Amino acid sequence: MKRMLSGIKPTGQLTLxxxxxxxxxxxxxxxxxxMIVFIANLHCIxxxxxxADLRKxxxxxxxxxxxxxxxxxxxxxxxxxxxxxxxxxxxxxACNTYLGELNRMTQFKDKAAKGEKxxxxxxxxxxxxxxxxxxxxxADYVPVGDDQKQHVELTRDLTxxxxxxxxxxxxxxxxxxxxxxARIMSLSDPSKKMSKSDETNKGCIYLLDDxxxxxxKIMSAVTDSLGIIQLDKENQPGLYNLIEIASSxxxxxxxxxxxxxxxxxxxxxxAYVADVVCAELEKIQARYKEIIESHKxxxxxxxxxxxxxxxxxxxxxxxxxxxxxxxxx
Ligand code: ATP
Ligand code: LTN
Numbered sequence: 001m002k003r004m005l006s007g008i009k010p011t012g013q014l015t016l017x018x019x020x021x022x023x024x025x026x027x028x029x030x031x032x033x034x035m036i037v038f039i040a041n042l043h044c045i046x047x048x049x050x051x052a053d054l055r056k057x058x059x060x061x062x063x064x065x066x067x068x069x070x071x072x073x074x075x076x077x078x079x080x081x082x083x084x085x086x087x088x089x090x091x092x093x094a095c096n097t098y099l100g101e102l103n104r105m106t107q108f109k110d111k112a113a114k115g116e117k118x119x120x121x122x123x124x125x126x127x128x129x130x131x132x133x134x135x136x137x138x139a140d141y142v143p144v145g146d147d148q149k150q151h152v153e154l155t156r157d158l159t160x161x162x163x164x165x166x167x168x169x170x171x172x173x174x175x176x177x178x179x180x181x182a183r184i185m186s187l188s189d190p191s192k193k194m195s196k197s198d199e200t201n202k203g204c205i206y207l208l209d210d211x212x213x214x215x216x217k218i219m220s221a222v223t224d225s226l227g228i229i230q231l232d233k234e235n236q237p238g239l240y241n242l243i244e245i246a247s248s249x250x251x252x253x254x255x256x257x258x259x260x261x262x263x264x265x266x267x268x269x270x271a272y273v274a275d276v277v278c279a280e281l282e283k284i285q286a287r288y289k290e291i292i293e294s295h296k297x298x299x300x301x302x303x304x305x306x307x308x309x310x311x312x313x314x315x316x317x318x319x320x321x322x323x324x325x326x327x328x329x
Pocket of ligand 1: 008009010017018019020021022023143144145146182183184185193194195196197
């Protein structure tokens with residue numbers, strides 16, 4: 001069975017976009033791949049996070065992963081800092097990365113170009129840690145959004161360089177980019193991605209939103225003045241986005257939904273989308289509540305850390321030997 005690995009960086013509350021674009025897919029992958037999912041808490045602190053908020057976001061992320069259907073019997077789920085090898089190999093990878101390569105990373109370049117202040121060295125070297133996260137486990141595939149593709153490509157270069165320098169050590173991973181359409185747009189501005197850093201809070205549905213609030217956000221979603229229910233992404237992006245949300249959650253095709261609502265007002269369609277979203281949120285939130293109230297998270301993370309460490313520690317032994325870092329007593 002091929003191995004698949006992904007990390008999430010919960011610097012805020014998880015959104016419906018995260019669910020449709022990432023989480024839901026991980027859940028379906030776990031039957032066909034050996035799935036490893038970790039909470040990338042070291043990546044969260046490349047920018048300051050309030051400690052209490054960070055702790056809550058990390059806990060919520062694990063609980064929501066389980067609530068959405070990630071199964072600890074099928075997947076390895078763990079917290080990055082519970083496996084010390086990540087930081088260790090991250091440093092080693094930084095020693096095998098050229099400054100020019102990090103300078104070319106668009107995520108970093110964009111932040112620097114925007115004039116962001118107090119950028120840290122951790123933010124700069126974060127692709128080296130991400131490379132370590134992946135190759136420690138010899139992952140074959142890394143499912144990521146478009147924005148992370150460049151980092152996985154850098155990981156491939158670094159892996160090949162290491163293997164050439166020190167001998168075959170790591171599997172060279174492949175990025176698995178989400179299908180077209182795996183980009184849910186903001187409800188208040190359909191030209192932008194639905195994002196947890198949405199300042200107005202109107203365009204983004206959080207997985208833990210009150211159902212009445214989620215319904216309100218959908219009912220007041222920005223559409224257009226054409227008044228025709230059809231699939232025209234360019235001219236009716238808001239409407240298209242709503243149909244796409246309902247389609248990905250209900251399993252119905254977008255065409256099928258259009259057929260049902262053709263000739264009717266947008267209000268009826270929106271009410272349907274709200275029903276579909278609220279039914280899904282209700283299920284997730286009920287399971288979330290159960291998980292938070294049990295001791296399941298602690299158990300899952302402990303077990304995940306044991307399984308992940310067994311793989312990672314073995315790999316680190318080999319790495320240290322290959323580099324010449326150990327002394328035999
Ligand atoms: P931000 O919302 O602040 O831009 P983010 O949610 O994109 O951050 P991540 O935690 O990196 O940040 O996202 C986790 C995963 O969720 C990624 O694989 C990303 O592709 C996916 N994702 C995030 N937002 C959306 C969206 N609107 N539509 C589809 N997939 C999304
Ligand atoms: N950089 C990613 C999170 C992340 C990751 C990883 C994803 C950290 N390590 C390894 C895949 C594989 C992000 O910002 N979303």
